[in-house]
Amino acid sequence: MNMRAKVDKPRETALKILYDINEKGAYSNISLNKYLNNPELESIDRAFITDIVYGTLKWKYTIDYLIEKFSSIKIKKLSPWILNILRMGIYQLNYTDRIPVSAACNESVKLAVKYGHTASSKYVNAVLRNIARSKDNLPYPDRSKDTAYYLSIRYSHPVWMVKDWLDRFGEEFTEGLLKSNNDVAPFTVRVNDLKISKQELLDILEKDGFEVENGKYLDEALIISNPSAVQKMEAFAKGYFQVQDESSILVGKVLDPKPGETILDVCSAPGGKSTHIAQIMKNRGTVISRDIHEHKIKLIEQAKERLGLEIIKTEVYDAAVTDNKLEGKIDRVLVDAPCTGFGIIRRKPDIKWTRNLEDKAEIVALQEKILSTASKYVKNGGVLVYSTCTIEPEENEKAVEKFIGENKDFYLEDIANLLPDTLRKESCGRGYIQLYPNIDGIDGFFIARMRRRSK
Structure with missing residues (x-):
């Protein structure tokens, strides 16, 4: 092979x-957006x-396991580029058809060759060819000996x-x-x-060559099966739609805001739920x-302008710090709390590698503080x-039970009539719902609705 052979630009960009992500700790979506902005890319x-x-x-965990099985060199000894x-290479061999x-x-x-030397290119070739030959008979661990490790x-x-x-x-x-x-x-x-x-948007998207179907549960949702770069879609630029999973849309449904009310969304970036709330309110109220984060507020500003929602007022503010001037003044408050994100791993796979058990305890403490302050x-x-x-129950129903236990002027309220019939679970009568990607086919989400007793 010609040692100066031209590398494939998209693969080099992916590399x-x-x-950036694996060696420098960059967030996947931010690094991806930075590189995909290149106008030379189709x-x-x-x-x-x-x-x-x-x-x-x-598939990083499985891929690294296979490297250890098929490589004569330990992973720790390899250069990060190689x-x-x-x-x-293993992802392309094993997980794409x-x-x-x-x-x-x-x-x-x-x-x-470009990011290493001749010896490293021969090594890469040998490992990949070996794995390709064993593709139908990969050496996974023995399930009967250790179920957790096998899975x-x-x-x-x-x-x-x-x-x-497994325990839960x-x-x-x-x-x-x-x-x-x-x-x-799904997109x-x-x-x-x-x-x-909805019909007009459907017609426009289909005319532009997009394959579109109705959402699983909600009238206002559409699923695009062949999306392109969303910023480049004309219908997006004109504010005809907002990218948002059905689980997230359900939050606005459960809040059920009314035109003319004052609503507070305490952790609102990037603005999906705030813009939905303003939309439900028919752009009347506040x-x-x-x-x-200041830079995240800019994302809400952009969404608000694009969607034509004048009633949204953005503010940089720490949700864990009490704002005395708002006490007892807001009709409905939404706490879409920072969390471990284990319901959206299919959207953000790096969550699996960047979170740990210590994180969870820290996050639970922060959620408790924000919920108490916002109430x-x-x-x-x-x-x-x-x-x-x-x-995670500690971040969800247990967090809400603890809050209710400590704040007797709040009670959980039945949410069954606010949800589509096909999603009503037994817990809805008790005031909350837990959604799972494997059961419900949408993002893993938890939503609870509480009401403050009238004095």
Whole structure:
């Protein structure tokens, strides 16, 4: 092979993004957006890069296990560039159907020549060819000897997480959850009915070549099965829709705001729920959208302008600090709390590798503080909604039970009539719902609704 052979640009871009994430601790979505902004890239290249980055991150645990099995060199001894080239190559070989073995191997070898030397390119070639030959008979651990370890390798999740879920959910549910975390999440959008009807948007998207179907549960949701770079979609730029999963749309439904009310969203960036609330209110009243980070407030501002929602007032504010001037003044308060994010692993696979058990305790303490602080703003007879994008009881029903136990002027309120019939669970009568990707086919979310007693 020509040692100066030209490397494939999309694969090299994917490599740089993975290096950023795995070696420098960059957030996957931020690093991806930074590199995908390159005007030289075609939309087909962007889709390919996104698939390789998220796919390699998703399967990293299993891929590293296979490297250890098939490599004569320990992972710790490999240069980060060569390790990430190998990871990408194994992802292409084992987890995609449309890339020929020769392309996956040859393009990885070319990258190894550029980012390593002749010996490293030969090493990469040998490991990938060995794995390709064993593709139908990979040496997974013995399930009967250690179920947690087998599941963790088979579905690429950390062992501590698998053990935790096995204890809580049992084997069958856990395996279904792990499997669904590796699925590609649907690209769901919420129609902005203040600007356009659902049918009109459907017609425009289909005319533009998009394959569109109705959401699973909600009238205002559409699923686009072949999305391109969303910022480049004309219907997006005109504010005809907002990208938002159905689980997240349900939060606004459970809050059930009315036109003319004053609503406070204490952790509102990037603005999906705030803009939905303003939309439900028909752009009449006030939505105060707060976030602790200035740069995230800009995202809400952009969404608000694009969607034409004048009633949203953005503020940089720490949700854990009491704002005395708002005490007892707000009709409805939403606490979409920071959380471990274990309900959205299929969207953000790096959550599996960046979270640990210590994080959870820290996050639970912060959630408790934010919920307690936010509750002070609710008027007598007003509504408080607490939501997270996780499936951990300590962050969800246990957090709400603790809050109710310590705040006797709040009670949980039946939410069954606020949800679609097909989603009503027994817990809805008790005031909350837990959604799971493997059971409900939408993001893992928790939503609880409480009311302050009228004095």
